[in-house]
């Protein structure tokens with residue numbers, strides 16, 4: 664990116680709370696990543712996670728960051744490349760998450776699959792879409808969260824978050840953005856401030872994207888164990 668483009672993108676990110684770049688990867692680059700993912704799945708099963716949350720369930724399969732690091736190095740490399748883009752865009756020194764399982768994921772969403780309303784635990788999230796499907800739009804509300812300064816993972820915070828997820832609050836106080844997945848599209852958002860969910864995929868083809876999380880090097884997430892079980896273990900979990 665040229666310096667003038669970086670400045671423009673920084674301004675865009677700071678004012679809107681998100682950044683979109685079409686054709687961040689070419690169709691050929693997306694196809695070769697899709698092929699690597701396909702090859703991995705020929706010999707490995709991928710965990711399917713279903714949590715029956717209302718109004719939108721979490722219903723997707725995931726290849727987590729530990730697997731990516733050891734078995735799909737091309738995606739790990741991309742996670743590092745996108746780190747530079749993120750640092751330019753935010754004018755901060757951010758890093759991959761220390762929790763390798765969470766840092767970089769491949770989400771695979773089949774017909775009917777969705778992703779529940781949530782905020783990410785980390786400061787900045789980059790979503791890279793590898794293909795186009797019917798449905799499967801990401802719907803988000805940038806910089807929407809009211810964050811309790813020293814209690815980001817408290818019970819009271821989660822009450823505020825739940826109330827603000829209700830359609831009435833979203834439509835009254837939020838700026839709704841809906842983005843259709845398309846090959847090579849990069850979406851960057853302040854993950855822990857931007858409320859987001861994924862609408863149902865409506866065709867038989869799977870929606871495949873790469874989710875890359877960044878934060879300050881000392882970022883800590885008190886809810887880590889419980890949240891990781893929730894997001895990555897295919898067994899039934901209670902309490903949510």
Ligand SMILES: O=C(O)CCC(=O)C(=O)O
Pocket residue numbers: 770778783790801859860861872874
């Ligand atoms: O797949 C998407 O568009 C969003 C996924 C997401 O929000 C996540 O994995 O945290």
Ligand SMILES: [Fe+2]
Pocket residue numbers: 781782783788854859
């Ligand atoms: Fe997310």
